[in-house]
Amino acid sequence: MNYGILAWKNLARRPVRTALTVVGVGMATAVAVSLGGFNLGFRAAISRSIEQLGFQVMIMAKGCPYEAATLMLKGGTGLLYLPESAHEQIRTDPDIEAITPVFLGVAEKPAGGPEENTGPSAFTLIAGIERESYAKMKPWLQFKSGPGFDGGRWFSPDAAAEAVMGFEAAEYEQRKVGDLFYITVVPHGKTEPEFHAFRIVGVLERTGTQDDGTVFVPLHTAQRIFGREGQLTIVGVTLRQFNAIRMREFEGRWMSIPEVQVVSLEQVKGALVSLVGTAQTMVAAVAVIAILVAMIGVLNAILMSVYERTAEFGILKAIGAERRQIFYLVCLETLILCFAGALAGSGVAAGGAGLTDATLRRLLNLGLTQPMVLITPRLLAAAIGGAIALGLLAALWPAARAAALRPVEAIRNQE
Amino acid sequence: MPTTPLISGYGLQRHYRRGIETVRALDGVDLEIRAGESLAVIGPSGSGKTTLLNVLAGLDAPTGGQLTIGGQRVDGLSEQQLTTVRRGFFGFVFQNFHLIPTLTVAENIVLPLLFLRRPVVRHEVEQVLEAVGLSHRAHHYPRELSGGQMQRVAVGRALIVRPRVLVADEPTGNLDTVTADAIVSLFLTLVNREGLALLLSTHNLELASRCDRIIRLKDGQIVPPVSPPQSLR
Structure with a gap:
C-alpha cells in the first residue's frame, strides 16, 4: 500500500x-x-521558406510587397513587371554579393503532345532565369541522378528550347532527361495561344521549396514566349553585409528608380x-x-x-x-x-x-x-x-x- | 499494584453553542482507564457517550477539565498536536465501519500504517487477519462482506497499529445480536490477550455487562451505578 x-x-x-x-x-x-x-x-x-528563396532582398515593381513575397513563396506570378534595365543598374551596387533576375509566368500544359491536344489542360509555373547567377544564389540546387536522370545539366544560356524541371514537376509530368515537355502560352498583347516544346536537359533534386514544382527556362526565352521582352518579375539580391543599416542604405540608393521597390525579406518575414x-x-x-x-x-x-x-x-x-x-x-x-x-x-x-x-x-x-x-x-x-x-x-x-x-x-x- | 492510568480525565467538560443555547455535552466527568481494562459507557441517545469517547481519545478537545493521555496533558492542545498524541495510541471502531470501498480487506487493515510511516510486515498482517477471523477474506472487497465481517475489518484496522486503547463507538449498532455478541467477544479476547484498554459505548446493557466496568451517562454527567452490576457479570 x-x-x-x-x-x-x-x-x-x-x-x-x-x-x-x-x-x-x-x-x-x-x-x-x-x-x-x-x-x-x-x-x-x-x-x-524565405531562406530557401535564396534572396535577402527582392526588387520588384511597386505594389504590395507582402503579396509579392507570398506569390513568390506560393509560386504565383505578379501582375506588375519592372524593366530589365533596373537590373543592369542595380547590379553595379558595390554592396551586392549576388544578384539574379527572374521572370515568372504561368503556362498551360496540353493534356498530351502536339498530336493529342484534346484532353483537359493544367497549368505550370515557368521561371525564366540566368543560370549562373541563379545557381550561385541557390548553391544547394543539385541535379537528380539515376536511370533516366544521369547527365543532368543547366540549359545553354540562349537555348530556345531547353528546360530544367523541378523534382515534383518532373515526377508529376513523368519526364526524364531527354524527354520533351509541351506548353501553350498566350503572349502579352495577343489573343491566340502559341505552342512550345522544350527538351528536358536536367531534373533537380527535391529542395522542399517552390522550385520543386517549377520548370526553368532561359530568362530571354521566357520573356519572349510570354511577350514580355525586357521585363522582369523580380530581381533577387544578397548583400555582402546584411543588417538594418546596410539594408536602409541599399534601399535609399535604389528606391529612386521609378516604379521599383526594394523589399527586405526580413520585413516580409515579420x-x-x-x-x-x-x-x-x-x-x-x-x-x-x-x-x-x-x-x-x-x-x-x-x-x-x-x-x-x-x-x-x-x-x-x-x-x-x-x-x-x-x-x-x-x-x-x-x-x-x-x-x-x-x-x-x-x-x-x-x-x-x-x-x-x-x-x-x-x-x-x-x-x-x-x-x-x-x-x-x-x-x-x-x-x-x-x-x-x-x-x-x-x-x-x-x-x-x-x-x-x-x-x-x-x-x-x-x- | 495498580498501574498508571492510560487515560485520566478530571472535571472534563465539552460545551458548545447551538444558536443561543449552550449545550453541555460533557459536564464534569472524572474517569481513569488502565491497561487491560474494559469500560462500557451506556446511556440514552444524546447523553454524551460519543462525546466522552471522542474527548478521551483525543478526537475532540475538552472545553474544561484536565485530560492526560499516556502520561501527557492534552487539554489545550491544538488539533494537530492531538493528532500526534493520538497516532498509534488509539485504535478506532465506528458503528458504520467506514471502510474504503475500493480497498481490499488486507489493504483496509494496513491503511493506518501508511499514515504512521510504518512498514507493512506480512506476518503481522496475517496475525491480525487471523485474530479477526478474516484470513480467507483478505483479498475481498467490503461490498463482498457481511456487516459483521466489515466490522471485523474495522477491528483489524484498529489493531494493526498495536494500539494501547481500543475505542469502539456503538460498534454493534448495525449488527444482529449474534454477530454483535461475537464482536464484543473479540474485543474482550484482545483486551485479555494483548493487554489493551477497551472503551466501548453501547445501548446494549447485556453487551456492556461483559466489560470490567460500566459507567452510565445522563446529560453529560456520570450517574450511579459506576461499578459493574455483579448480577449481570
Missing part, C-alpha cells in the same frame, strides 16, 4: 467522472500543444508573422478558455470527491493521518488526473499534427512548403508540466479543505 495506489483507487470509485475530467484536461492540453506547435512551426516555416499573429492571438484566447474550463473541471471533480468523502477523511485522520498527508493525497489524485489527461492530450496533438498542419494550410494559404506545426519534446514537456501545475493550483482549495476537516465533525456530519 502506498499513496499512489490509494489515490488511484480513490479515483477509480467514480470512473465516469474521472474519465470526463481526464478528457477535459486532455482536450485543453491538445489545444495548447497544437497552438504551441503552430507558433513554433509557423515562424520556423516562414524563416526556412509581416507574414504579424499577419497570422491576430489569428494566433484568437486561437490562444480559445486555448486559455479551454484551459480555464479544464481547470474548473478539475476543481469541480476534486471538490465533489472531497465533499463525498468528508466522513472518510475524518476516519483517515482518526486512524493517524496528518493534515499534510491528507493534503498530499488529494493533490496526488489531482496530479494523476492531470498527468493522464495531459499525456493523452499531448499524444493526440502529436499524432494529429499532420491533420492540424493540413487544416491550417487550407485556412492560411501562405504557400509555405515547410511544416507549419512543429511539436517538440520540449513543447510536450512544457504542456504536461503546465497541465499538472494548473491542476495542482486548482486542487489547492479542495485539498486544503480536506486537510482542515476536524475528524469529529467530519464523521458526525455523514453519520
